[in-house]
Amino acid sequence: MDPAADFVAQLTRSPSRDVYLQATSELLMKLFPSDRVAWYAMDAKVQVAEAMTFPELPTVPAHVILDLYGDDPLIVSYLQVRCETDVRRISDLVSDRELRKTRSYQEGLRLLGTARQFSIPTAQPGPVKVRAWVLSRSMLDFTDTEMDLARALQPVLSLLDLAYSGDGGASGTRSSHDFALTSREEEILQILGKGLTGVAIGHLLGISPRTVSKHLEHAYAKLGRTKRIDALRMLKGD
Known part of the structure; x- marks a missing residue:
């Protein structure tokens, strides 16, 4: 079974959004061995940000995400050209030296021990809005082969995000x-x-x-x- 089909088989029956996010994090971690996998949803216009990480390690608080998003190379790259939702690797956008000069690194990534990242957007970015999976490592960068695999999974992740966004409870559901x-x-x-x-x-x-x-x-x-x-x-x- 190809990776995209395997994703579908394992995730479409998740009973709730929280279970879906946890299961997706675990699967992404297996496919792209990382220090952490994070789900981010941000809408700076209404000052709302959500971050969920796997494993359950300290993460950047919502107010810090909203404060630093304008200096984050990945987020800025999507907001500059909003019609593009391609998978992106932070090392393709800035050099290590340039990254270390940013507030997002000094006040966020550095505290988490993160130097390598790539993102998989699941919705088209708005003027100040982003929804994406972000995978992080401390040292070894993500390979071109891993980027190709992420691109193959992106359409499925986008549909799953749509399916589980705003998920409500199902306590009254009949069998x-x-x-x-x-x-x-x-x-x-x-x-x-x-x-x-x-x-x-x-x-x-x-x-x-x-x-x-x-x-x-x-x-x-x-x-x-x-x-x-x-x-x-x-x-x-x-």
């Missing part, structure tokens, strides 16, 4: 066994409920949009519903 749904039918319904289209679901799961439609057709029949919103409400126990 698929109550309706004799197959695991694939339940999986597609859950992803559909997170806002993805049939085409996006097909890409995420490695199946055709037609196959997605057939699974939904069978699921709707078992739930006794003909519309997506009614089927999702039934599955959630509403």
Whole structure:
């Protein structure tokens, strides 16, 4: 199984956003041996920043991220050309000497023992907004081969980010066994409920949009519903 398909197989059934972020961190750590893997989401316009690291080591607080983002070479590179969301390695943007002169290094990366980083954006950056996975090492830089692998995984990570963003609880969800749904039918319904289209679901799961439609057709029949919103409400126990 190729890395992207393996990602999908292991992550699409995560029961919550927190579990998804933890599982993704672990998988990225295996594929790109690092000192730390971090998920960052920042919107400086509304002064909101989120950072989650694996392993659970000290991380840069949200207020520090908001204070230093304008001096971070990776973030600045995306904000300067907002239509680009390519995978980037910090060593391709600045020299080690230039990096050590930045506040982001002196007040952030240096304290974490970080000198090498690369980022995988999962959404198109806005004027002051970035969402990305960032992997860090203290010494050995990330290779071109690792960058190619990250580029192959980026579309899947972007779709998964969309699927799990703003995830709410599912305490009232009824079991698929109550309706004799197959695991694939339940999986597609859950992803559909997170806002993805049939085409996006097909890409995420490695199946055709037609196959997605057939699974939904069978699921709707078992739930006794003909519309997506009614089927999702039934599955959630509403």
